[in-house]
Amino acid sequence: MDSQSLIFQKFRCLKCERRLNKPLELKCNHFICRDCLETVLRNHRTNTQCPACSRPLGDYQIENYTYLSPDHYISRLLSTFTDVNECHTCKEFTTVKPCSECSKDQCHSCSAKHEETHLQIEEQPNENLELSNEELEILEPIKSYLSKKEFEDFIQTARNHVDRAILKQDKTMVYIPRSGSTVSVEKTPIWSEPEIYDWSKHERFSLDDIINSKPERVRQLLRLDFNPRPYQIRMARPGLAGKNSIICLQTGAGKTFIAAIVAKFLHIRSLQNVISPSASSTSRFKAVFLVPIKALVTQQCAAFRQVFIDQPDFILKPIDNQVGERFKNLYQQFDIFFFTVQKFANFLEAKHADLTKFDLVIIDECHHCYDNHPINSMMRQYHRLKSSGYTVPRIIALTASVGTNKKNAFDHLVHICANLDCLEICAIETGLEEAELRNSTNTPLSDTILSVPKEISDPIVKALKDDVMKAIASRLGYDISTMDNQKLENFLAIEHDNACKKNDRDAVIGCGYLKKFHRFLIYYDDLPLDECIKWLIEGLAEFTASNPTQFDKFCRIKSEEFLKRVAIEISNSMEVKAKLKKLVEMIINLHTVNCRGLVLVRTKFHAVSLETFLNKNSDLKKRQISAGHLTGQGSAEELSLPGNQQSKVLDEFRKGTKQLLVATGE
Template sequence: MDNQSQIFQKFRCLKCERRLNKPLELRCNHFICRDCLETVLRNHRTDAQCPACSRPLGDYQIENYTYLSPIHYISRLLSTFTDVNECHTCKEFTTVKPCSECSKDQCHSCSAKHEETHLQIEEQPNENLELSNEELEILEPIKSYLSKKEFEDFIQTARNHVDRAILKQDKTIVYIPRNGSTVSVEKTPIWSDPEIYDWSKHERFSESDIINSKPERVRQLLRLDFNPRPYQIRMARPGLAGKNSIVCLQTGSGKTFIAAIVAKFLHIRSLQNVITPSSSSTSRFKAVFLVPIKALVAQQCAAFRQAFIDQPDSILKPIDNQVGERFKNLYQQFDIFFFTVQKFANFLEGKHADLTKFDLVIIDECHHCYDNHPINSMMRQYHRLKLSGYTVPQIIALTASVGTNKKNAFDHLVHVCANLDCLEICAIGKGVEEDELRNSTNTPLSDTILSVPKEISDPIVKALKDDVMKAIASRLGYDISMMDNQKLETFLAVEHDNACKKNDRDAIIGCDYLKKFHRFLIYYDDLPLVECIQWLIEGLKESTAGNPTQFDKFCRIKSDEFLKFVTIQISNSIEVKAKLKKLVEMIIYLHTGNCRGLVLVRTKFHAVSLETFLNKHSDLKKRQIFAGHLTGQGSAEELSLPGNQQSKVLDEFRKGTKQLLVATDVAQEGLDVAECSYVIRYEFVSNEIGTVQSRGRARASQSKCFLITEALSLNYQRETDNRLKEEDMKQAITEWREKGIQEFRTLVQKEQTDLLKNLSTNGPQPTALGAAQPNKETAKTIHCRFCDTFLCRGSSLRLQGTTIVCLDPAFEKLVNPPKSAGEKVVCPNRTCHRELGAVILLSRNAPGYALQISSLKFFIGNEMLPRLFKKWSQYQGYMQPL
């Protein structure tokens, strides 16, 4: 290499191999473009290395790298040799000049040859420019920016390209260069299908070849787009051997990639005819990946694309809004499917999917596999099939924390393993493995409880409790003066249900008002007054009857008096609560550069209200910190987000359009955003699993976690207990190791024996919605819960997927509901007028009436008192499927 070339190489980026652009210096004294460094940090957030010497970068905050000073020798070289860059054609790093046609840099030897490529489009006269009205409408915006000659040239050039694309089966094209000679040029195929990789010619290998190979070799054998970490290969060992296993690793350690390694291995082996898939209708390997929420379907499918780099679009299929009837066709077209657990359970229930036709089931967040969770319901079906001699799929379960379920942590671990049919646990050992994991992942530096002093008195709280709630309660004979929030909530729920059963109209009305006021107090304890009072006004409107009773009028008068008092207080500018001040203070303190922040809250209303409050805050506006909110699925009236909206919000958060996300527990599990550098739980404490999982959402280097709560509050105590239970969970893993593999298997098998005995004794459980056939649990009549008005017979209920629909002509005549989809259906009693459900459109746009069970009461058999249910899954009456 001559001296000039050596000088040129000094200011060539080691990553993109082009001229340095906004160069930064690494600790190893190598130089890289700023954008290239940002890409490296984003794509390799735990093991980023210098592209030249492979030295770990260490610092993952792009803002901590400084630009070179003007007097630095690299800066001076760049300012001196302004015409040096990579040639677009030969890729040599030398002196170049931009092409006059396309502005691409070309060296002296490539320049003439490159100019000839621009002559390949035939210089035909601008004729046949007649366009249809539709084409003219599409092109009108372009026409306004071009002259007449430029517009004609544009049309002709576009037509030439289209004509050649249509005639791409020709081997050559002919054009006339400026010198007049005819030249034939071999044409590159346009829009050709990607080459299909021939797995029959791929190297044959076994699970031992994977386990005993280095990461680079595993990447080559499995054709991965990433180098697996050594511990990931070890954790995949039972899965590669075809054994059911639970992978128990901290968040951010790459559990999804472990499952992907196993799935890819089994997929390749089936293509090479080394193993025979268990599915009887196809010779291809079939798998399903189950996630807890819809927003994670696309995320986990995207992760699997890094393992399935050959034709991923024909192998991987996220199941989002697809109807069950279509799945049989999708099953034949694709190999690995990504479902929410609930949707897959619905498909199994509706006979659209068959568990025996899958070779592998991957269960994310498997710690939910107990009691009546959909995962456990699916596993009960798995166990029944296994008992009956059917071939069942292999299970790989993923979790960061198995939980305790208010029991001994080790006993719960045994119970979950028995439910999942997993005798193998894959967990990191002490010493070398622990160090390897620590060096490969980002763990929050701290998880701090920030206690805020409780406010001693508030005139709004005092006015509502003393002047309104006590007055209504005394009319009903209730003494609520000594009840705390938890006792009052329980008391009102019980009294409301009793009032509904006895059809005590005044008690129903009074309890409804008291429940709304109580809910307002809970919201106001954490949130801005303006948002809370708006919620209360809307809630009281819903309770307003067309023909109110005397007691209803009394409650309304007391409510109006309170609302007037609040209006006066707002006009006097109420001070922002200390908790809210602390939240804003922490966001400003923690939010730097291009980072992301996550605020976890208890309810959907908390999420929506805080988003509004934070986006209006002047200090956050100045710093251009914009918030979005994420809640679970459901109706818009319940402040829920449909699946497509969830995906949009998460996409904005990942891209940085919204740097702050206020979310309910829907974001507590599984959400993976590399730039998330702080997590604040705002008066939100769930169980010990939630404590661990929320910490795992902080994925960036040097990240931090906080809990903002009142000093000595119930949440403060819960969090303290959760941290003790977290230690119990760690001790459970230690106890598993101490007992040894064989003894632990014996314990799991004993637990399974009891499980299977219970399944065989009780037989098939009732379906999730509706019994399999008419039974004594079917309601004779169904009434409005609030006023006892008869609505319909139990036999008129129909099952549309997971939605309960009333198709009784008598109900339609009685209620006289609207016909437009989404409109509310209300009780026909004018003194009640409460919402019963909504209109939905069935086949051929026929209206159906989706009823909400919280507005109904059921008279079953000869029982004198009605039954009340919180969820439709609790009602076991027969409902004929539509």
């Protein structure tokens, strides 16, 4: 790095790693962008620290910053070097010029190459692609990796994939036509290859023996105890051939087995190489399987053990305690590792593990590889290593939902491909494979949307809105009569904040009451009255101050009036809500021996109270249907379920002591 770069290094923001924008000097003499400091303060709230030296920043207030005065040397220097910034292509901090086409900063050495990419795009007369400027911008980073032909193929594949994924009628399937696919390898159908490599006569087998063999043969060669499906073999091809690939397949279609087949092949071959004295490679094959959540570690590990059934000792069993330093020993002993991605990222960070020492990284649920997700931070390290000339592991990425989680599917897919360094997208082909998949997996028989008539004005809602809430609001000078749910929610949140800042006790209390009532109305929209009332009474208990003001008393009287009113309504034996009736009806209709049901709801409270409601229902009791609830561990509420209770509920559900599961998570 030349001296210029070293100086500019100093102008980097500690947080965003770009050139300082509105620089602020912290007490520890480190510099940071104003916006970045605000982010730090907002996100860390209590434990704010300088990103460089970890000195506490607790006494900083967003409102109190003074910008560095213009005569400060950093500001002065920055204003002199307006043409200094990070080069968009090589990421070096140096003198740059904005590109005349896309106005992205380019350094002197990159600008020519960069301009070429625009020329190439202009040359493409292919009107089928119809890329917008935004799309071209997205594609820019990956363009430099690819030849023109590869780039076109890639776009075509991405386009087809997205179109198919969006237009598909059957939501359980994702298609990708072979013609436009970048899976450009062998065109020979798997079945038509007559010659089969005979494992019994030779102790070695090659790549071709796997990719061109019938399932039975692959089973024999890889010593599996099941027949892989033909599409699984086809989708394993890029991986077997040493290419990074994204395997896009619906849940339950055997993504994990595809990865396992690749891993097993490479593993067997590496063992042969280790044994053979003439072999160039002397190290054993190492792979790591990364999953986003803990529960998947066990699940995927079990799937791998099924594939490595003859050599399970190479697979590290899931370990839930701290590994840390011990990882180095484990690395020697085992060949296949399973981790949550966060854990693995931590190992890398702490230098317990070294990415370059792995031959294969399998990334489950790879659609998360985006923005600041831990998977992506690991991939950033991968890219850094790759660009510095290190040998990096190959990637096999698994997902069921690429291109669907973000607002712009195309953008998402391309980002995922770029982030994962994958140019191959493997998905089910229309025709034979599609039919096969349909036969071998459980697909929904039907989906139905049931409509429930809107409830006609409920006396309880009316009483709360028109009487109680209105009265409290008008005392505070709010007009909430015209606000709908969302607006009111936002309004109350803001007013509550303001009141806290101003230390306006009455307004804080009032907003507190209104928020509770509003929440109650939202819950009551879906849930049985008794559960909601129970929740409300518990919630209102927090407003019993020791020395109540006039306004406190007013609010309390109002809410007591309301609760009395509700008690009367309940004693008049109100009808069960239409929605809930329909739910019970549906459960009874669909119920058969040994079947299970899953009810998905929005909040934890929904889950818990719906469970109670269902378990109380006499019609369900008669049929011996009982429900359990499953929520996340979340933060410190009594409604959260700790991990062990989660598995307990799931166990009951599997065993069949509970046939219904009410769970959060949409």
